[in-house]
Amino acid sequence: MLDTMTFTKVLGGVCGSLLVFLLGKWAAESLYHVGGGHGDEVAAYVIETGESEAAEPEEEVDFATLLASADAGAGEKVFGKCRACHKVEAGANATGPYLHGVVGRQIGAVDGFNYSGALPESEAWTPENLNAFLENPKGWAPGTSMAFNGLAKPEDRANLIVYLDALDG
Template structure:
């Protein structure tokens, strides 16, 4: 039943299928990897518009000082930003959660929330939660107060920080 010619046809068909598969793989790599360079070359045509100087000037945008941002802060936007803080902080006086309560926090002595066990790293950096200290802390808590137990990564946008501080300033006495 299985003679030499049948066996040769079966092996030849497997070799042919393997050859077609390898050629297809080679063609796909050539198309998708620009000659096999794996991302070293860009497969795009760049049109020179002469706007390189404008792009460079846009990147060098002057930072607005924090006082100006705080003066023009939007309390409503700050309330929305507070949604990120709500998981660990409460606004009611004396109601601590994972973090201390934030009632009347702007201008309060650092580490003065009754009933909350602070890590001690905050009181070494500053004495009062001034808007400037809050701005630094909210930007990068672990960078501003190394050793703090606050696990929040921080708010990158200075406008969000200013809005949040303006909102927190309305909460309290």
């Protein structure tokens, strides 16, 4: 049953299938790749994104004004992002130091917490320092072990600072 002619037929069938596959691939490439080479294609239509126009500068809002109109209730919601690493109870350190009484407290002054040494300990946590730190922790204190990327919205930072300030009152 297995003779030379059977092997020849099987080999011919495999080679024929391969040729049909390669011919189909070549036909599909010539159909869907119009143009001579890469980068020669022209878009059928262009969507304007406005990037060529100069972007209007955002109006810079004074942080003191934001702080004066901040809402502690909204700050409590923003604190949800901090809750994974920080506690608000006095003396209850977690991954990060407790935040009860943080506004006005010396930087790096929580007893029993091992700081990374990147924070300037000679200063206090003023609302301005907290704002700068919360905006970009790694930029304000390079080398800090705080992994949080920061709060982009100045309103969120102001609300959070007002909430933290209200905790010790």
